Amino acid sequence: MEIGIANELGHVWEWPLGLHFVLSALVAGLSIIAGIAHLTDRKGLAKAAVFFAFPILIVDLLSLILDLSKMWSVYWLYLNFNITSAISWGTLSLTLSAVCLFGFIIDYFKIFPIPKRILNLLAWLLIGSSVVVGTYTGAMFASCLQAVPLWCSMLLAPLFFASAVAMGAALLELFKFGENISGWSLSLGAFTACLMLILYITELYSSPKATQDALEYLLSHYGAIWWATVSLGFIIPAILAVIWIVLRQKSPGIIGKSIALLSLFGGISLRFVLLFAGQGHF
Amino acid sequence: MSKYAMAVDLEKCVGCGACMVACKAENGVPPEVFRLTVYEIEQGTFPDVKVEFRHDQCRHCEIAPCVLVCPTGASFIDKNGLVRLNATRCIGCKACVVACPYDARFTNPEKGYAEKCSFCDHRLAEDKQPVCVQTCPTGARVFGDLDDPKSDIRVALKDKKIHIPKKEIGTRPKFFYLKKKLTEEA
Numbered sequence: 306m307e308i309g310i311a312n313e314l315g316h317v318w319e320w321p322l323g324l325h326f327v328l329s330a331l332v333a334g335l336s337i338i339a340g341i342a343h344l345t346d347r348k349g350l351a352k353a354a355v356f357f358a359f360p361i362l363i364v365d366l367l368s369l370i371l372d373l374s375k376m377w378s379v380y381w382l383y384l385n386f387n388i389t390s391a392i393s394w395g396t397l398s399l400t401l402s403a404v405c406l407f408g409f410i411i412d413y414f415k416i417f418p419i420p421k422r423i424l425n426l427l428a429w430l431l432i433g434s435s436v437v438v439g440t441y442t443g444a445m446f447a448s449c450l451q452a453v454p455l456w457c458s459m460l461l462a463p464l465f466f467a468s469a470v471a472m473g474a475a476l477l478e479l480f481k482f483g484e485n486i487s488g489w490s491l492s493l494g495a496f497t498a499c500l501m502l503i504l505y506i507t508e509l510y511s512s513p514k515a516t517q518d519a520l521e522y523l524l525s526h527y528g529a530i531w532w533a534t535v536s537l538g539f540i541i542p543a544i545l546a547v548i549w550i551v552l553r554q555k556s557p558g559i560i561g562k563s564i565a566l567l568s569l570f571g572g573i574s575l576r577f578v579l580l581f582a583g584q585g586h587f
Numbered sequence: 588m589s590k591y592a593m594a595v596d597l598e599k600c601v602g603c604g605a606c607m608v609a610c611k612a613e614n615g616v617p618p619e620v621f622r623l624t625v626y627e628i629e630q631g632t633f634p635d636v637k638v639e640f641r642h643d644q645c646r647h648c649e650i651a652p653c654v655l656v657c658p659t660g661a662s663f664i665d666k667n668g669l670v671r672l673n674a675t676r677c678i679g680c681k682a683c684v685v686a687c688p689y690d691a692r693f694t695n696p697e698k699g700y701a702e703k704c705s706f707c708d709h710r711l712a713e714d715k716q717p718v719c720v721q722t723c724p725t726g727a728r729v730f731g732d733l734d735d736p737k738s739d740i741r742v743a744l745k746d747k748k749i750h751i752p753k754k755e756i757g758t759r760p761k762f763f764y765l766k767k768k769l770t771e772e773a
Binding site (some may be wrong): 318379382385396452584 | 603652655656657659661675676677678679680681682684685686687690693698699700736755
């Protein structure tokens with residue numbers, strides 16, 4: 306018999322936040338590539354990455370705001386900084402990324418000439434802020450580790466970061482214009498993401514019972530999607546990456562396209578599955 | 588400074604739900620949500636079955652995950668050790684709702700901000716007990732200042748066996764369940 310009706314928590318974080326996680330990953334991946342490409346004088350690649358990243362970042366910020374149940378109070382995010390809050394770090398780094406990307410766009414369109422020294426500084430800032438953007442969504446999950454067993458791992462932060470870099474490289478490979486993304490970046494991203502995912506799963510298996518139960522729940526309710534995510538989105542791209550390295554091809558080619566497509570699927574699917582499966586365990 | 592805490596004596600609770608109703612009325616909680624819930628759990632197998640009533644509400648943790656994840660400072664710990672919420676600052680990101688290991692928080696469906704038990708801080712300011720404590724017909728709910736050796740809570744904690752749900756996660760909650768001491772059980 307239930308005396309009271311418990312609060313229907315269900316999915317507290319809904320799809321707009323899942324979309325925010327995916328777009329943040331793309332922004333992080335693209336921005337890191339843009340920053341490194343700028344500093345290594347691969348201007349064509351840097352330009353392509355910046356032009357992809359900026360509009361995605363705008364939609365990303367809108368999706369974050371859309372998920373707030375008091376969206377008109379969003380300015381409070383900028384009036385306060387809580388060092389222990391992943392969202393605070395995320396907001397700060399996304400804003401910094403937006404400023405840096407805007408700086409590059411101003412330069413590319415020659416609206417206002419920006420000295421090379423300043424552009425280099427912006428590139429370094431962009432790389433730094435993108436590392437935070439890439440990791441903060443994983444840290445946001447992990448900061449709830451006492452409440453949500455499936456997110457009970459700080460490995461989610463590096464996993465999300467590795468996956469973000471893989472997704473950024475994948476997007477540039479699939480919709481390339483200008484200079485090509487290096488097959489090495491694509492392969493390394495896919496390989497590291499797969500490694501981190503394996504470490505994450507291993508950690509869950511060796512964690513306390515609640516976490517193991519959560520993993521079992523994931524395998525039972527989201528089994529097919531989970532296995533598709535792990536195998537198609539992470540393991541196969543990593544195997545393809547190794548094949549590409551062994552074959553020593555100069556350009557990514559059809560293998561690169563396959564890695565890109567699967568890495569994008571894996572990154573998107575991983576975020577949504579973890580978001581919904583984690584909360585389903587309430 | 589005071590260090591407020593609450594306890595529920597599981598031997599005395601009869602599951603009448605008066606505390607839930609009083610809380611809703613006192614704090615104007617919308618119809619479909621609760622700051623405090625009471626539910627029944629069965630332990631053991633027939634013929635050794637035992638029924639207990641458990642209470643879910645904010646534990647006012649000393650290391651509060653909700654405060655740690657709040658990006659705007661809307662959730663904070665006040666000088667009396669109470670975990671409080673500034674509704675104006677809350678942006679409704681729901682990070683605290685997800686982070687709470689006790690499922691004690693929810694989003695107010697009418698106003699959009701996060702909500703939870705406040706130990707009736709408005710009543711404490713008037714030197715009154717929280718409304719759930721005052722309403723409880725069996726005296727199962729005990730409230731007081733942990734720093735005051737003569738307070739009801741200190742006396743109750745001394746006399747009974749203390750059970751802290753999810754103690755292992757280390758949030759140091761200030762809400763306890765009281766059971767018979769082992770010697771009495773024997």
